[in-house]
Amino acid sequence: MIKRASVLLLLLGLGAVFASLLLDYVPSTELSLTATYYAERGAQETGATNLITAILVTYRGLDTLGEVTVLFLAAAIVGLVLSRGRQAGETGDAGGATAAPPAGELLSTGKDLLVPLILLLGVYVIANGHLTPGGGFQGGAILASAILLILLTDPMRRFSHRLIAALESVSGLVFVGMGVLGIFLAGGFLDNRILPLGTLGELFSAGAIPVIYAFVGLKVGAEFSSMLVNLSETRESRS
Amino acid sequence: MIAHIAMAAGFSLILIGLYGALTNRNILRMIVAFTLANTGVNLVLISVGYISGRTAPILDSSVPLADASARIIDPIPQALVLTAIVIGVGVTALMLAYAYKLHESKGTLDITKFQDLKW
Numbered sequence: 001m002i003k004r005a006s007v008l009l010l011l012l013g014l015g016a017v018f019a020s021l022l023l024d025y026v027p028s029t030e031l032s033l034t035a036t037y038y039a040e041r042g043a044q045e046t047g048a049t050n051l052i053t054a055i056l057v058t059y060r061g062l063d064t065l066g067e068v069t070v071l072f073l074a075a076a077i078v079g080l081v082l083s084r085g086r087q088a089g090e091t092g093d094a095g096g097a098t099a100a101p102p103a104g105e106l107l108s109t110g111k112d113l114l115v116p117l118i119l120l121l122g123v124y125v126i127a128n129g130h131l132t133p134g135g136g137f138q139g140g141a142i143l144a145s146a147i148l149l150i151l152l153t154d155p156m157r158r159f160s161h162r163l164i165a166a167l168e169s170v171s172g173l174v175f176v177g178m179g180v181l182g183i184f185l186a187g188g189f190l191d192n193r194i195l196p197l198g199t200l201g202e203l204f205s206a207g208a209i210p211v212i213y214a215f216v217g218l219k220v221g222a223e224f225s226s227m228l229v230n231l232s233e234t235r236e237s238r239s
Numbered sequence: 240m241i242a243h244i245a246m247a248a249g250f251s252l253i254l255i256g257l258y259g260a261l262t263n264r265n266i267l268r269m270i271v272a273f274t275l276a277n278t279g280v281n282l283v284l285i286s287v288g289y290i291s292g293r294t295a296p297i298l299d300s301s302v303p304l305a306d307a308s309a310r311i312i313d314p315i316p317q318a319l320v321l322t323a324i325v326i327g328v329g330v331t332a333l334m335l336a337y338a339y340k341l342h343e344s345k346g347t348l349d350i351t352k353f354q355d356l357k358w
Contacts, residue, residue, distance in 0.1 A: 004262065007258065007261045007262055010257075010261075011254055011257060011258055011261075014253075014254060014257070015250075015254055018250040018253070018254070019250075021250075022243065022246055022247055022250060025242075025243065025246060027242045027243075027289065027290065027291060028290060028313075029290060029291075030290075031290070031308055031311075031313055032313060032315070034315060035308075035313045035314060035315055036308045038296075038314055038315070039296070039307045039308035039311055039314075040307065040308050043298050043304050043307070044304070049297055049298040049299065050296075050297045050298075051296040051297065051298070051311070051314045052296060052297075052314050052317050052318050052321065055314055055315065055318040056318050056321065056322075060318065063322065064322070067322045067325060067326065070326055070329060071325060071326070071328075071329045073329075074329030074330065074332060074333050075329070075332070077333060077336070078332050078333060078336040081336045081337065081339075081340055082336050082339065082340075131297075132297065133295070133297065135321075137321060137324075137325050141325075141328075200298075200304070201298075201299075220325070223329075224328070227329075227332045230336075231332070231335065231336070231339075234339055
C-alpha cells in the first residue's frame, strides 16, 4: 500500500512538472536558426527534397552512423543473450521438440501473396527516401516485417544467420566507406557530393544519399530480421 | 493549439507508461508500459517542432524552394524522433530478450520473485 502511494506521489510530482511545462509552452512561429539554414540551403546543398533525409544522412550523418551502431549492438546482444539459452535448452529437450501446428489457410496464402508486395514496398520506400517521406530506417523496418510474416506462418523456419550477418556487415562497411570517400572526394565525412547532385526532385539525384540510405535500409532490415529470427528460434523455456 | 494537444497526449502517455512500469509485477507488462512511455516522449518531441499553419519539411510543387523557410515546420525534431523510434525498437527487443532469460532462470515473470539484488 505504501508502495502504491509513493508511486502515485511520484507521478503526481512529475505530472505537476509536466503541467507547468505544458501551460508555459508557447509554440514558436518562426523556425530556429539551424532549421532556417536547412530550409533555405539544405535542398541546394544536398539535392534532397526531403529535408529530414538531408539532415539524417548528410548534416547529421555521423549521428546516423552512431544510431546504426547502437542498433547493431542491440541486435548483437539479443543474439548473444538468447544463443546461450538455446545451447542449454537444446541438450535438455532434444527430440522432445514438438512440431508447431500448421498455419491456417488464410495465413499461408496471405503470406505468399503479401511477402513479395511488402518487400517491393520496402524497396520503394528506401529508394524514394530523399524525395518523399521514407528512407532507410522505415524501409528497413518494412523489409523486416516481411520476415516477421514468414516467421508467423512457419515458426520452425530457419534463416541463414551467416547470410544475415554478411548482409549486415557489408552494408555497414559500405556506409562507412562512402563516408570516408567523402573526405577525399568532397567536403568531409559522409558528404554526399561524391556523386553528381542531379536535378532536384528526380529519383537519381541527391548525390550519394540514395546509395547510403539503401545500405542503411539493408543494414536496418538485416538487424531487425536477426532480432526476430533470434527471438523466434528460442525454445519454450521450462516453466 | 494542436501542439498543446499533442504535447498533453505525450505527457499523459509518459505518466501512464511510468505508472504501468512501477505498479505492474509482470515483466512483460512493464516492457509494454515502457514502450508506451517511449511513444509519449516521441510525441512531445514532435510537438515541439510543430508550427501552426505550416506543412511537412518536404519540398514539392506546393512548397517551393524560394519560401521554404516560411512554409515548413522544424525538421530537426523529426529527424531526432526518427532516431529515437529506431533506438526504441532496439531497446524493446533487448528488454524482451532479458525477460526471456529471466523466465528461463526462475520459471516466472513476476518481478517480486527476483530478489537477488534487493537489500
